[in-house]
Amino acid sequence: MLPIRKRHLLTLGALLTSLTLTAPVAFAGVGGDGIGDPYWPQDGNGGYRVGHYDVKVGYDPDKPDELTGDTTVSATATAGLDQFNLDFTPTFDISTITVNGVPARGFTREGEHELVVTPARPIRRGARFDVRVVYSGKNGDTRYNPETGGMFMAGEPHSATSWFPSNDHPSDKATFALTATVPQGWTAVGNGRPGPTTTERGRTTFRWREDSPLSTWTAVLAIAKFTVVNAALADGTPVISAYAPGAEAAARQHGDRVPEIIDFLSAKFGRYPFSSAGGIYFNEDIAMGLETHSRPLYPGTAWNDVVGLIVHEQAHQWFGNNVTGRNWRDICVAECFATYAQWLWSEAKEGKDLDAHYRELVAVNRDKPDFWKVPLYDPGAEKYLAAVYRTGPLMVHALRRSIGDDTFFRLLTRWQELHRGGNASWPEFEQLAQRESGVDLGGFFHAWTRSTTIPAERYLHLGPVR
Numbered sequence: 024m025l026p027i028r029k030r031h032l033l034t035l036g037a038l039l040t041s042l043t044l045t046a047p048v049a050f051a052g053v054g055g056d057g058i059g060d061p062y063w064p065q066d067g068n069g070g071y072r073v074g075h076y077d078v079k080v081g082y083d084p085d086k087p088d089e090l091t092g093d094t095t096v097s098a099t100a101t102a103g104l105d106q107f108n109l110d111f112t113p114t115f116d117i118s119t120i121t122v123n124g125v126p127a128r129g130f131t132r133e134g135e136h137e138l139v140v141t142p143a144r145p146i147r148r149g150a151r152f153d154v155r156v157v158y159s160g161k162n163g164d165t166r167y168n169p170e171t172g173g174m175f176m177a178g179e180p181h182s183a184t185s186w187f188p189s190n191d192h193p194s195d196k197a198t199f200a201l202t203a204t205v206p207q208g209w210t211a212v213g214n215g216r217p218g219p220t221t222t223e224r225g226r227t228t229f230r231w232r233e234d235s236p237l238s239t240w241t242a243v244l245a246i247a248k249f250t251v252v253n254a255a256l257a258d259g260t261p262v263i264s265a266y267a268p269g270a271e272a273a274a275r276q277h278g279d280r281v282p283e284i285i286d287f288l289s290a291k292f293g294r295y296p297f298s299s300a301g302g303i304y305f306n307e308d309i310a311m312g313l314e315t316h317s318r319p320l321y322p323g324t325a326w327n328d329v330v331g332l333i334v335h336e337q338a339h340q341w342f343g344n345n346v347t348g349r350n351w352r353d354i355c356v357a358e359c360f361a362t363y364a365q366w367l368w369s370e371a372k373e374g375k376d377l378d379a380h381y382r383e384l385v386a387v388n389r390d391k392p393d394f395w396k397v398p399l400y401d402p403g404a405e406k407y408l409a410a411v412y413r414t415g416p417l418m419v420h421a422l423r424r425s426i427g428d429d430t431f432f433r434l435l436t437r438w439q440e441l442h443r444g445g446n447a448s449w450p451e452f453e454q455l456a457q458r459e460s461g462v463d464l465g466g467f468f469h470a471w472t473r474s475t476t477i478p479a480e481r482y483l484h485l486g487p488v489r
């Protein structure tokens with residue numbers, strides 16, 4: 024994600040769902056209402072892991088707050104389950120829930136977004152099971168533009184809950200299929216590659232499938248009267264770009280650079296991790312860019328640094344989407360590197376002197392304790408995005424100079440290979456950096472990612488750590 028500092032129609036705060044925090048409970052045979060996130064304890068659930076989501080939705084722009092849905096969650100039980108939870112907004116009416124095709128014995132809604140399902144028969148540990156939920160009514164949180172009728176569902180740190188039942192936490196990644204039916208003339212865009220589009224009785228159904236595991240909050244449903252532009256990377260990977268009405272004039276020249284940007288990032292981070300790419304370009308100010316999986320989402324006219332924003336969200340396809348943190352404490356594994364990717368782009372394409380830029384930022388902020396006070400690792404739920412954009416790239420640049428370019432870029436590609444499609448924590452990144460460089464980086468990382476004051480001089484300087 025990259026918040027945009029400008030006129031905000033929707034504030035960043037409005038994008039972050041606030042949740043009532045209560046301690047997770049886990050009884051024998053009961054999955055539990057949280058997966059163990061320290062910041063959002065009720066996000067995700069215990070007792071199972073999801074392998075695949077099959078999400079079918081219907082949307083009518085005349086009823087922008089509503090959605091019909093028919094979602095099947097395919098999961099594997101990690102415990103014997105008499106009962107399990109899904110994360111799902113209580114605003115929907117649920118008509119049926121089946122488990123392996125058999126109607127559930129019952130279900131209840133609890134807390135902010137817990138859907139507690141009791142299957143007709145207990146699920147034994149290790150068993151695969153399909154939960155199908157059919158629903159309709161008000162969705163949890165549409166981002167809707169009344170002028171164009173365009174909408175999207177996506178948001179950080181949790182957004183799946185508002186449109187499909189899920190294990191809504193980054194640590195449970197799954198493949199994802201979206202089938203979206205809209206009035207003829209409208210286009211629905213999702214993650215991954217498109218399937219066949221069919222039109223029947225004035226309604227068009229779009230199909231999308233992402234075969235690399237995605238984090239639920241990077242799943243996207245975007246609907247507008249899009250202009251869809253098809254291109255490809257050099258290796259043939261499709262690049263699918265969707266421009267909402269009014270967006271193409273300003274955004275197209277930048278969106279057309281996505282293959283060049285991905286080519287650039289591939290040279291730095293290793294091969295592009297997914298089987299499709301692209302972007303979704305809106306015209307309204309949605310106050311952020313968001314790294315929705317394989318197809319990032321962009322605001323319209325509020326762009327300060329247009330190419331930089333695309334570079335940032337595309338870099339997230341490696342840092343954040345291919346390798347995802349284990350929980351939100353690990354936000355630096357995503358944002359520190361996506362932000363630094365913008366530095367790399369400026370260095371290569373604009374001849375920017377990064378050492379000079381680094382020194383200037385350190386000098387300007389040297390006597391500002393607030394600039395340094397939020398740690399990059401485990402910054403806290405309230406401030407989880409506060410530091411990563413400002414001290415994050417400084418830390419990454421200092422690390423690069425500490426271990427040298429060869430080791431630095433080898434470390435980044437190694438990180439991507441080691442954890443391809445999975446999750447890894449910030450401390451695991453530190454350990455890998457130490458291993459790849461053969462340098463004792465304990466003091467460096469403590470000063471840069473855990474301390475709440477400016478790092479000591481020996482860690483601030485640009486050169487080998489002594």
Ligand SMILES: [Zn+2]
Pocket residue numbers: 024025335339357358361
């Ligand atoms: Zn970001």
